Amino acid sequence: MSIAVKNTSALKVIVIGGGPSGMMAAISAAKAGAEVLLLERNHRCGEKLLITGGGRCNITNNETDDRKLLLKYKDAKEFLFSAFAQFNVRDTIDFFAALGLEFKEEAGGRMFPATESARSVLEALLHAMEAEHIKIRNDARVTELLTDGHTVTGAVLEDGTTISGDRFIIATGGTSRPETGSSGDGFIWLKSLGHTIHAPNPSLVPVRTLERWTHALLGFAHPEAKVSLLRDGKVATKRTGRILFTHFGLSGPLILNMSKEIWMMQKEDPIIIEIDLFPKLDEGALDREFQSKLAPSQNRMLKNALSEILEPRLAEAVIGKLKLDPAMKVHQLKKEDRKRVVNLLKHIRLTPTGLLGADKAIVTSGGLPLKEVDTRSMRSDRYANLYVTGDVLDIDRPSGGYSLQLCWTTGHVAGTAAAT
Numbered sequence: 001m002s003i004a005v006k007n008t009s010a011l012k013v014i015v016i017g018g019g020p021s022g023m024m025a026a027i028s029a030a031k032a033g034a035e036v037l038l039l040e041r042n043h044r045c046g047e048k049l050l051i052t053g054g055g056r057c058n059i060t061n062n063e064t065d066d067r068k069l070l071l072k073y074k075d076a077k078e079f080l081f082s083a084f085a086q087f088n089v090r091d092t093i094d095f096f097a098a099l100g101l102e103f104k105e106e107a108g109g110r111m112f113p114a115t116e117s118a119r120s121v122l123e124a125l126l127h128a129m130e131a132e133h134i135k136i137r138n139d140a141r142v143t144e145l146l147t148d149g150h151t152v153t154g155a156v157l158e159d160g161t162t163i164s165g166d167r168f169i170i171a172t173g174g175t176s177r178p179e180t181g182s183s184g185d186g187f188i189w190l191k192s193l194g195h196t197i198h199a200p201n202p203s204l205v206p207v208r209t210l211e212r213w214t215h216a217l218l219g220f221a222h223p224e225a226k227v228s229l230l231r232d233g234k235v236a237t238k239r240t241g242r243i244l245f246t247h248f249g250l251s252g253p254l255i256l257n258m259s260k261e262i263w264m265m266q267k268e269d270p271i272i273i274e275i276d277l278f279p280k281l282d283e284g285a286l287d288r289e290f291q292s293k294l295a296p297s298q299n300r301m302l303k304n305a306l307s308e309i310l311e312p313r314l315a316e317a318v319i320g321k322l323k324l325d326p327a328m329k330v331h332q333l334k335k336e337d338r339k340r341v342v343n344l345l346k347h348i349r350l351t352p353t354g355l356l357g358a359d360k361a362i363v364t365s366g367g368l369p370l371k372e373v374d375t376r377s378m379r380s381d382r383y384a385n386l387y388v389t390g391d392v393l394d395i396d397r398p399s400g401g402y403s404l405q406l407c408w409t410t411g412h413v414a415g416t417a418a419a420t
């Protein structure tokens with residue numbers, strides 16, 4: 001007969017924050033033999049996880065070549081190499097598949113759970129934590145870390161209780177969407193412990209624009225637009241991708257990915273965002289295409305004929321912007337007005353008036369610089385028993401599942417290292 005004996009020599013790992021990176025850290029630490037306590041300030045874990053990908057959770061990106069994937073993390077790629085050698089996209093997929101999740105892939109390698117529900121991802125993590133006997137304390141906001149020399153000795157809760165442990169993992173997230181619990185507490189502690197914290201700036205955020213005529217296009221998504229940022233009328237940068245018009249301005253993956261650049265440039269000089277809705281055709285070719293498409297509709301109203309060539313909301317907005325008579329017959333449209341339509345579709349110029357701010361930010365750039373972290377273990381270079389994960393780290397990345405992949409990778413690495 002075998003008797004289960006509790007491993008009394010197990011290290012006690014305290015994970016602060018029950019977001020995706022904290023939950024992954026807790027699971028990995030427990031699997032590596034630690035006794036784990038997770039402290040979460042909310043009533044439950046994973047509030048932000050539930051709103052990821054519009055509630056569908058873009059769980060990772062299906063780029064299984066680590067070298068190519070790491071290019072997405074720009075300056076951080078060298079630092080992250082060892083972490084991804086320990087836990088990469090393939091490991092993420094295997095990890096969740098073992099918990100019963102199936103996946104579907106969408107444009108640009110974006111991976112979603114087949115359920116299309118972020119809740120199923122959270123449930124999988126909660127089950128895994130239960131299976132690993134992880135203790136979770138909800139409604140437990142940590143207010144302070146206690147130290148003795150270069151060792152963290154305890155985490156103080158709001159009610160004054162001190163939680164002691166052998167290892168501590170800060171997984172408190174950044175400052176985006178503070179109503180989900182991430183209000184930057186980890187940054188405050190790390191700073192008071194002598195670490196540098198790069199000021200958080202909203203990143204991957206929608207952009208407000210001045211011109212009202214495009215606000216009427218709300219909900220209109222265009223899969224392949226060329227967006228140029230003009231400074232002094234000259235193109236400073238340009239990229240092509242999917243954009244979304246909204247009631248306040250612009251959003252969609254391309255705009256989110258350019259938002260930090262827009263914000264940085266705009267701090268220095270006024271800039272203009274120029275959108276080309278037909279980047280594959282020059283003005284002459286687009287005009288010829290318009291002529292041939294309008295040819296059979298000579299006696300129809302401009303509004304109706306144009307609505308068959310362009311998305312109806314776009315047709316209406318263009319007619320309004322150029323002050324054309326929507327009821328005029330197509331044969332009454334002057335050549336120069338047709339060319340103005342073409343010109344507008346190739347050069348929609350909008351003035352950015354700001355970003356939507358941390359309340360709408362998907363990630364917050366800024367945080368703890370990786371050079372102050374041993375990225376083979378995610379351990380602080382100042383405190384021997386302190387680890388950091390996820391959005392606490394200052395890592396620039398695009399949208400497309402790359403943020404959550406960082407959580408799975410850094411969470412796994414920190415959890416495993418903290419347990420051993």
Ligand SMILES: Cc1cc2nc3c(=O)[nH]c(=O)nc-3n(C[C@H](O)[C@H](O)[C@H](O)COP(=O)(O)OP(=O)(O)OC[C@H]3O[C@@H](n4cnc5c(N)ncnc54)[C@H](O)[C@@H]3O)c2cc1C
Pocket residue numbers: 016017018019020021022039040041042045046047048049051052053054057058059060140141142143171172173174176177180181182183184185186360361362363389390391392400401402403404405407
């Ligand atoms: C609207 C939106 C959509 C997104 N969609 C995607 C997507 O589809 N794919 C993708 O890859 N990324 C997406 N992201 C980014 C992704 O959600 C984050 O990168 C990720 O949640 C970061 O995880 P984390 O564990 O580092 O921190 P968080 O998820 O922020 O979790 C931190 C946790 O710590 C807790 N906490 C904070 N302070 C304390 C304290 N003092 N004491 C105790 N607990 C504390 C918080 O309550 C919270 O539960 C999205 C973000 C947003 C805002």
